[in-house]
Amino acid sequence: MTSGRVPVQDGELFFEDRGAGHALILLHGGMLDHRMWDGQVGPLVRAGYRVIRYDARGHGQSSTPKDDFAAHEDLRDLLAGLDIRRASLVGLSYGARTAIDFALLYPDAVEMMVLASPGVSGMQFSDPAILDLLRQQSEAARAMDAARYVECFLRAWVDGPQRRPDQVDAEVRRRCHEMALDVIENHSSAAGAVHELGALNRLGELAAPLLVLVGDLDSSDIHAVAGRIEAEAQFTASAVVPGTGHALAMEQPAAFNAAALTFLERARLAR
Incomplete structure (x- = not known):
């Protein structure tokens, strides 16, 4: 395993890089950091993936925002810094939100996506x-x-x-x-705003094969967004994980890992 920092505009991102094979980027949820994926890294590496997990700006060991920024552009800089031209994205909540924005702007850089408890830029809460x-x-x-x-x-x-x-x-x-x-x-000294695309009305543009996972005990807002992604994106699969809420990758790591790996392998064989 290697770890380090990649420069981004007005800051840097902390990352860990482990394994070899097809690049798989893990994007954590808001208010969390790369450690939320402790239950996924080993199984994914053993399955033959190069697994990169990182701290989003304003989280973990990455830089505190000093001004406006875009999380999807930070992801672009991370991939460029690691010389990765094409990868699959696995994101939970805010991480899924970033992955969707990135996939809309840079579709050729995304092979497959796993979106867990997904947020989507432009969504509104009503629960x-x-x-x-x-x-x-x-x-x-x-x-x-x-x-x-x-x-x-x-x-x-x-x-x-x-x-x-x-x-x-x-x-x-x-x-x-x-x-x-x-x-x-x-x-806590963070300044500026996060620029996003407003992807809620652009989900039909998502062309990469993607899996949507949601916990049965998550909020009605997340279930509604997950349903829209499944209905509107071009190549989707979905599953509801029983007995779990928003942090489903942490609560049910075995179920999450099995669903993600099965989807990734099947999607790769089908391409």
């Missing part, structure tokens, strides 16, 4: 439980209450609207708490 937690999170930010802010994040995007905290794997919750708190402690 009452999520809206209430986002409101509480904003209040916590104004009060500079980091503990409450992180708990609201966990309630919305780890527990989900259908579960209590004590119904979620305690170790998964602890890991997500640690990563989210690191974001607050290390990147």
Whole structure:
């Protein structure tokens, strides 16, 4: 395994690179970092992939944003810095959102995609439980209450609207708490906005084979977006992972890995 940093505009991205074979880029969820993929790297490498996971700007060991930036352009710079012309993308939540924007702008650079608990730039939230937690999170930010802010994040995007905290794997919750708190402690000085494409109305342009995975206990907003991707993108497969919420790759790593690897292998054979 190698690790290092790749320069991007006004900053740098931390990455880990392991294995050999077809390049597979892992894009983590918002408020998390590359560590969320601990349960995926080994199985993917053993399956014959070169696995690159990295911290998005404003997360983990990557740079704190100083001005406006585009996460999909950071991904482009990462691939260029690692001399990768074509790769498959595996993204969860914010990572899926970035992967979709990137695939719309740079379709020739994307071979296949696995989109888990996907966000899509341009989407709006309507789930009452999520809206209430986002409101509480904003209040916590104004009060500079980091503990409450992180708990609201966990309630919305780890527990989900259908579960209590004590119904979620305690170790998964602890890991997500640690990563989210690191974001607050290390990147609270972030400035600028994230530029996105507004991909919600461009999903029909997605031409790479893609798999959509969603947990059955995730919010209605994520289920709705997943349904739109499945209906509108050109070559899609989908699955619902039972007994899990938004952080499904962490909660159900065996099911996630099996679904992702089966799809990737079948899609490659079909091309």
